[in-house]
Amino acid sequence: MDTHLSLFDAPLPALDGSRALRLGLTGGIGSGKSTVARELQRLGTTVIDADALSRASTASGGSAIAAIRAAFGDAFITPDGALDRDRMRTLVFAQPEARARLEAIIHPLVRAEIEQRAHAVPPGQVAVLDLPLLVESGNWRQRVDVVWVVDCSPEVQIQRVMRRNGWPRTQVEAVLASQATSAERRAVADTVISNDGSELAPLLQQVRQAWAAL
Known part of the structure; x- marks a missing residue:
């Protein structure tokens, strides 16, 4: 038996002060999720980046x-x-x-x-699990206490990734097609951070407001 999978499949213990709160952070490519993760880290959380580990x-x-x-x-x-x-x-x-x-x-x-x-x-602190596949994997929702989704329109995602990565549009569209949709992510979200704009300040303000509410 794979002990890693057995541990992963076990229910997450109740949040009673004996462990850190787990905040699942997700969003599609080009959504701005990494920017949100950096701001959460600046606010004092521990960010665990699944992509970096991969x-x-x-x-x-x-x-x-x-x-x-x-x-x-x-x-x-x-x-x-x-x-x-x-x-x-x-x-x-x-x-x-x-x-x-x-x-x-x-x-x-x-x-x-x-x-x-x-x-x-x-215990008592916040672990941010930066999980691009939180929705797609199915099991991660059971392993976090709250879910934050960073969301924007597909066209904004496409334009950002084309500028950032230098990819052709067809390649970005293929990646988007392999990921969960905005509606699927929003369906599991406790908090949605909207990031269709080009200015950083409004995005960071949303993060701080959501953090204060949490």
């Missing part, structure tokens, strides 16, 4: 590399021993079964690391 697991010497090499072959590992992200990105968008195989390797490792770090946050 990248670390596939970096040179990362915990997922041996299993990825075994599952996909040497062609998907760079000379310095890291995941070839461009090659893998092309494969998983073309073959959904390849995406499932990759996620089956990486996700349990990331989940276990998130759990370990969340348990280490002192």
